[in-house]
Amino acid sequence: MTESLAQRDGQKMPGSDVKLGEDDGINEDSDYYNKVFDEMLNLWQTNDKITQLMLNEQLGKMVAQLASWDGTCFWHDQVLVKRPRANPTSWYLDTPFWSFSDPKALSIWVALDDATYQNGCLYFILGSHNKTTFENPGIGKNMDAIFDFYPQFINEESVPVPMKAGSFFFHNGLSIHGGGANMTNGFRRAMTCAYMPDGAIFNGIKNILSDEQVAKLIIGDLLNDNTQNPLIFEKAIFN
Ligand SMILES: O=C(O)CCC(=O)C(=O)O
Numbered sequence: 039m040t041e042s043l044a045q046r047d048g049q050k051m052p053g054s055d056v057k058l059g060e061d062d063g064i065n066e067d068s069d070y071y072n073k074v075f076d077e078m079l080n081l082w083q084t085n086d087k088i089t090q091l092m093l094n095e096q097l098g099k100m101v102a103q104l105a106s107w108d109g110t111c112f113w114h115d116q117v118l119v120k121r122p123r124a125n126p127t128s129w130y131l132d133t134p135f136w137s138f139s140d141p142k143a144l145s146i147w148v149a150l151d152d153a154t155y156q157n158g159c160l161y162f163i164l165g166s167h168n169k170t171t172f173e174n175p176g177i178g179k180n181m182d183a184i185f186d187f188y189p190q191f192i193n194e195e196s197v198p199v200p201m202k203a204g205s206f207f208f209h210n211g212l213s214i215h216g217g218g219a220n221m222t223n224g225f226r227r228a229m230t231c232a233y234m235p236d237g238a239i240f241n242g243i244k245n246i247l248s249d250e251q252v253a254k255l256i257i258g259d260l261l262n263d264n265t266q267n268p269l270i271f272e273k274a275i276f277n
Pocket residue numbers: 075118127132145147158160215216217228230
């Protein structure tokens with residue numbers, strides 16, 4: 039991990055000049071958001087070890103089983119470093135940010151440090167993924183903003199997920215989730231990967247696609263660029 043971050047020298051994403059701490063055009067309030075975490079995307083494209091680890095066929099199979107897909111493609115990876123004293127991650131949904139819309143789309147979240155109540159472990163509103171939609175409530179500064187959009191969840195319990203370093207969980211991208219502030223003087227680092235079903239189609243949202251990629255796509259086109267969204271697992275079909 040250290041090697042893959044050093045190789046990037048602060049570059050947030052391959053093919054982009056944006057560096058950590060700068061406005062990436064994805065998040066609404068970059069000044070605040072850059073103090074939620076340092077976010078680097080698609081390390082798999084610049085580091086072979088990350089490719090081997092995160093584009094692993096067994097992982098793709100687990101995702102396919104959880105999502106009931108026949109094939110799993112990679113959407114993106116992210117390293118999320120909550121620095122000492124970092125802001126909380128407001129409640130939000132993942133899937134509405136992505137360039138495809140699938141109710142089963144999910145991510146893996148891997149703790150690289152112990153994630154604790156004190157340093158910003160994640161929290162979930164359990165079962166919310168069954169009632170949310172692809173409309174995007176966004177992610178802002180106000181922790182409770184999502185409940186203007188989904189008032190039916192305001193009284194639901196928040197379930198914390200403290201994690202030991204090296205452990206991981208999967209979560210559906212339509213789950214309402216967030217993370218605590220880092221109240222400590224240490225780092226809370228995590229790696230996530232989001233997965234897409236084979237055969238997913240473009241929904242018009244740019245997300246991490248480059249301007250050149252978007253220019254070649256129209257809504258309804260297959261997202262089948264193997265250099266961007268490689269197929270990492272395919273269920274064998276026996277006649
Ligand atoms: O690590 C965090 O604080 C947030 C991560 C997250 O929201 C996600 O992986 O979907």
